[in-house]
Amino acid sequence: MKDAARSKKSELYEHLKSSILTLSLSPGADLDEASLSNDFSLSRTPLREVFRQLAGEGFLELRENRGARVSGMSYTTLRDFFLAAPMVYGAILQLAAANARPDQAEALKAAQEVFRSALRSGSGADRAMANNRFHEITGDMADNVYLLPSFKRLLIDHARIGMTFYRPQDQAMAANLSEASTQHDAIIAAIEAGDEAAAAQLATDHWNLSRDQIELFVTPTGLDVPLGSMARKTPA
Amino acid sequence: MKDAARSKKSELYEHLKSSILTLSLSPGADLDEASLSNDFSLSRTPLREVFRQLAGEGFLELRENRGARVSGMSYTTLRDFFLAAPMVYGAILQLAAANARPDQAEALKAAQEVFRSALRSGSGADRAMANNRFHEITGDMADNVYLLPSFKRLLIDHARIGMTFYRPQDQAMAANLSEASTQHDAIIAAIEAGDEAAAAQLATDHWNLSRDQIELFVTPTGLDVPLGSMARKTPA
DNA sequence: TAGTTTTATATTGTATTCAATTTGTATTTT
DNA sequence: AAAATACAAATTGAATACAATATAAAACTA
Numbered sequence: 028m029k030d031a032a033r034s035k036k037s038e039l040y041e042h043l044k045s046s047i048l049t050l051s052l053s054p055g056a057d058l059d060e061a062s063l064s065n066d067f068s069l070s071r072t073p074l075r076e077v078f079r080q081l082a083g084e085g086f087l088e089l090r091e092n093r094g095a096r097v098s099g100m101s102y103t104t105l106r107d108f109f110l111a112a113p114m115v116y117g118a119i120l121q122l123a124a125a126n127a128r129p130d131q132a133e134a135l136k137a138a139q140e141v142f143r144s145a146l147r148s149g150s151g152a153d154r155a156m157a158n159n160r161f162h163e164i165t166g167d168m169a170d171n172v173y174l175l176p177s178f179k180r181l182l183i184d185h186a187r188i189g190m191t192f193y194r195p196q197d198q199a200m201a202a203n204l205s206e207a208s209t210q211h212d213a214i215i216a217a218i219e220a221g222d223e224a225a226a227a228q229l230a231t232d233h234w235n236l237s238r239d240q241i242e243l244f245v246t247p248t249g250l251d252v253p254l255g256s257m258a259r260k261t262p263a
Numbered sequence: 264m265k266d267a268a269r270s271k272k273s274e275l276y277e278h279l280k281s282s283i284l285t286l287s288l289s290p291g292a293d294l295d296e297a298s299l300s301n302d303f304s305l306s307r308t309p310l311r312e313v314f315r316q317l318a319g320e321g322f323l324e325l326r327e328n329r330g331a332r333v334s335g336m337s338y339t340t341l342r343d344f345f346l347a348a349p350m351v352y353g354a355i356l357q358l359a360a361a362n363a364r365p366d367q368a369e370a371l372k373a374a375q376e377v378f379r380s381a382l383r384s385g386s387g388a389d390r391a392m393a394n395n396r397f398h399e400i401t402g403d404m405a406d407n408v409y410l411l412p413s414f415k416r417l418l419i420d421h422a423r424i425g426m427t428f429y430r431p432q433d434q435a436m437a438a439n440l441s442e443a444s445t446q447h448d449a450i451i452a453a454i455e456a457g458d459e460a461a462a463a464q465l466a467t468d469h470w471n472l473s474r475d476q477i478e479l480f481v482t483p484t485g486l487d488v489p490l491g492s493m494a495r496k497t498p499a
Numbered sequence: 500t501a502g503t504t505t506t507a508t509a510t511t512g513t514a515t516t517c518a519a520t521t522t523g524t525a526t527t528t529t
Numbered sequence: 530a531a532a533a534t535a536c537a538a539a540t541t542g543a544a545t546a547c548a549a550t551a552t553a554a555a556a557c558t559a
Contacts, residue, residue, distance in 0.1 A: 036542095060511075070544045072308060075512090079312050083319015085412065092511055092550055104408075111409035114354060118347070172340075173347035173420070176321065176412035184409070272512095296541075306514045307541090328520055328541060 039067045040077050047086050047097055048159060048186040049152035054100040058087070085180040100187060108184055109238055115177050117230040122169035124218045124226035132219050135164045139211050146204055151193060154204075155186045161211060168218065188237070192244040203240045210236065275303045276313050283322050283333055284395060284422040285388035290336040294323070321416040336423060344420055345474055351413050353466040359404035360454045360462035368455050371400045375447050382440055387429060390440075391422045397447060404454065424473070428480040439476050446472065 046052040058078070064071050078095045081087045087095045127135075142157040149157070159182055166178050194200055210233050217225040282288040294314070300307050314331045317323045323331045363371075378393040385393070395418055402414050430436055446469050453461040 061509090071511090072543055072545095075312065076315055076542095079315035080319060083316060085408070094511070107407045107409055110358075111354070111407055114350065115409070115413070118350060122346075171343045171347055172321070173343055173351070173417050174413055176416050177351070177410055178413075180412050181409050297539090308513055308515090311542090312512095330541070 035067055035069050036073050036077060039063070039069060039074065040081070042067075043077070043081060044086060045152075045156060048183065048190075049155055050187055050190045051152070052097050054097050054187065056097045058095045058097070060094065085183055098183070100184065100191075104184065105188070105241070108181065108188065109234065111177065112181050112185070112237075113231050113234045115174060115181055116234060117227045118174055119166055119169040119171075119178050120214065120218075120226040120230040121223045122171055122174070123165045124221055124223045126170055127168040127218045127221075131164065131168050132215070135161065135168070135215055135218065138164055139208075139215060142211065143208055146208060151190060151195065155190050158189065158207075159186045165214070165218075185237070188241070192241045194244065197243065197247075199243050200240060203236060203243065207233070207236055271303055271305050272309050272313060275299070275305060275310065276317070278303075279313070279317060280322060281388075281392060284419065284426075285391055286423055286426045287388070288333050290333050290423065292333045294331045294333070296330070321419055334419070336420065336427075340420065341424070341477070344417070344424065345470065347413065348417050348421070348473075349467050349470045351410060351417055352470060353463045354410055355402055355405040355407075355414050356450065356454075356462040356466040357405075357459045358407055358410070359401045360457055360459045362406055363404040363454045363457075367400065367404050368451070371397065371404070371451055371454065374400055375444075375451060378447065379444055382444060387426060387431060391426050394425065394443075395422045401450070401454075421473070424477070428477045430480065433479065433483075435479050436476060439472060439479065443469070443472055 043052070043058075052058075060071050060074060060078075063069075064074050067074070078087060078089060082089045082095065085098055088098050089095050138157065138161040142154070142161050145153040145157040162182055162185070163179075166175055166182070169175070169178075210229060214226065214229050214233070217229055279288070279294075288294075296307050296310060296314075299305075300310050303310070314323060314325060318325045318331065321334055324334050325331050374393065374397040378390070378397055381389040381393040398418055398421070399415075402411055402418075405411070405414075446465060450462065450465050450469070453465055
């Protein structure tokens with residue numbers, strides 16, 4: 028009866044976490060204690076503890092007497108994100124290059140394999156989760172309690188932004204993702220070589236690529252229909 | 264009955280927070296649910312929720328089936344701290360200078376007044392809490408959800424480090440604190456002027472001052488007793 | 500009919516009870 | 530006497546029951 032109960036709680040935790048990261052639960056969505064309690068056959072007491080934890084990590088927002096909701100994303104979010112991400116991520120990768128242990132490097136390579144296969148045959152959610160896992164490991168490598176909280180908070184919205192600004196059909200975006208995968212490989216190399224400067228530079232490149240992806244989404248190539256062409260279907 | 268209950272919870276929260284920041288609860292100390300539940304006449308359920316929240320913010324560490332304890336501080340802590348602090352705090356102050364609203368600037372001035380009077384007539388704990396409050400406000404000003412988690416985590420150990428490495432009797436340390444207060448004034452000025460560069464520079468200066476304080480503590484001026492002097496108490 | 504007040508329902512917060520895990524102590528065994 | 534086991538006490542985790550708050554719906558007033 029011990030593993031069952033423990034796993035019920037961590038199952039709920041993992042379920043909520045991945046649902047939020049993959050936008051299966053949208054930003055701002057309300058969570059219902061009663062129904063979740065039912066679905067996971069878990070009483071409300073431990074359920075609320077999971078809520079508190081997720082709130083502490085930035086997944087949820089708790090409002091007094093008014094239930095939990097998924098952390099929101101507004102426009103200012105994007106700006107704040109790209110303001111903070113290069114700095115924090117640069118620091119994390121630099122520290123990762125300085126401190127990574129061999130077993131962690133192996134874990135990172137394994138995560139990159141999963142990411143690569145998600146690129147080939149996985150869903151958007153698979154890709155987002157695999158990418159998230161990759162970066163989580165770099166956070167473990169950096170091993171700095173003061174930087175990790177912000178880094179983890181960034182990773183949440185990194186996943187959500189990636190899910191939001193992506194059209195699988197788009198050729199340019201596919202190329203963009205492939206480039207991201209290449210950067211992952213370079214990150215692994217820099218970490219294994221202990222090359223801090225290279226790692227920090229790759230961090231900047233990686234976030235710039237994310238920014239480019241958003242641009243591809245926001246400013247699509249215009250439709251190829253000349254002005255006024257609808258009126259004179261058969262040209263004179 | 265509503266405010267009473269709500270305040271009981273936030274009372275507990277504030278009590279634990281300040282106890283931890285002022286080292287009234289030492290790093291690594293175990294917390295007893297039962298006795299706290301008694302002291303605050305609050306049942307264990309809401310008490311444990313407070314624990315979870317404090318754990319999420321970095322004050323406590325929760326261990327499965329083994330109770331909560333105050334977040335530990337090891338020697339690697341100091342290194343990690345001074346590695347992360349200048350960067351994060353620099354960013355926070357820069358953003359504070361860019362975004363601060365007038366009412367927030369007023370709040371900051373008020374906090375600085377409290378700090379100043381704590382320097383004159385307050386206990387070490389008073390001083391630490393007032394300094395903490397000052398910096399918390401700069402975090403509010405910066406208003407970036409991605410940086411705040413790390414910043415708040417830094418503030419916890421900023422307070423604890425300050426409490427640890429300080430001898431009130433020491434002249435040099437008193438001068439050091441007075442300098443810190445002067446820097447606070449400069450920070451206020453930079454924020455009100457919207458001078459981002461100056462704010463960022465002040466952040467670096469401020470943390471360097473903290474580092475100097477630790478040096479004063481760790482490397483005290485040697486005792487003024489010549490070798491062998493104890494033997495010949497009355498000089499020839 | 501629009502707006503306000505009242506009442507009912509649903510949801511959240513807390514207390515209590517019960518179950519499971521850990522830890523310390525005593526007993527047994529070698 | 531040292532180690533191992535078994536037992537007992539204490540502590541933590543989860544479920545149920547109860548209380549308070551918020552939301553909605555209905556009734557009422559102007």
